Amino acid sequence: KQEVTQIPAALSVPEGENLVLNCSFTDSAIYNLQWFRQDPGKGLTSLLLIQSSQREQTSGRLNASLDKSSGRSTLYIAASQPGDSATYLCAVSPRPKAQKLVFGQGTRLTINP
Amino acid sequence: GAVVSQHPSWVICKSGTSVKIECRSLDFQATTMFWYRQFPKQSLMLMATSNEGSKATYEQGVEKDKFLINHASLTLSTLTVTSAHPEDSSFYICSARDLREGPISSNQPQHFGDGTRLSIL
DSSP, X not given: OOOEEEEXXXXXXXXTOOEEEEEEESOOOEEEEEEEEEOTTOOEEEEEEEETTOXXXXXXXXXXXXXXXXXXXXEEEOSOOGGGOEEXXXXXXXXXXXXXXXXXXXXXXXXXX | OOOEEEEOSEXXXXXXXXXXXXXXXXXXXXXXXXXXXXXTTSOEEEEEEEETTSOOEEOTTOOTTTEEEEEEETTEEEEEETTOOGGGOEEEEXXXXXXXXXXXXXXOOOEEOOOEEEEEO
């Protein structure tokens, strides 16, 4: 059974710092891995999707990496801003049932001005 | 981009009431929609897969008679929490896949609604 773990559960850093969020999964048989942002009381906003054949994806100040063999992904946020404060979730799309996303518990990020 | 709308965004009702939540794909068609449940400070758990024109597929441990799902058109799925009790209070989120983005097994993302917060008194 696929399990996804995110560490740390919460993180608080000063504005301007670069930071890394971690995600690990137990079964390397995945189609892709996705990072989402969730604001309090809101739904999910997709940030980055990495296909299983890819090593990383970049969007603006965000960079996500994937090491499928070791079951790990990181989300790197450069030059953090208060507006980055949110909960970040990673989810894998497992083989063979791609649509059954398996989510981690999330990392609650606070960027202090 | 693909937009998924959920309604209502927040509902408070008495124990024993049945509550219906709607999930609509606004600018695309979706043969498959997904319903998730999220408890405070916990992850999303898939409850069921809603299939247009056929019965929903429920995950293990999810009561079919408790959580009724109807997917009558390519743009609308509904989740009805029947005879709701305080333990059903949670955040319910739906997602949908755009038909144009390929078959269900392809590497394409799901598009999520903004969720519905259900509070049962």
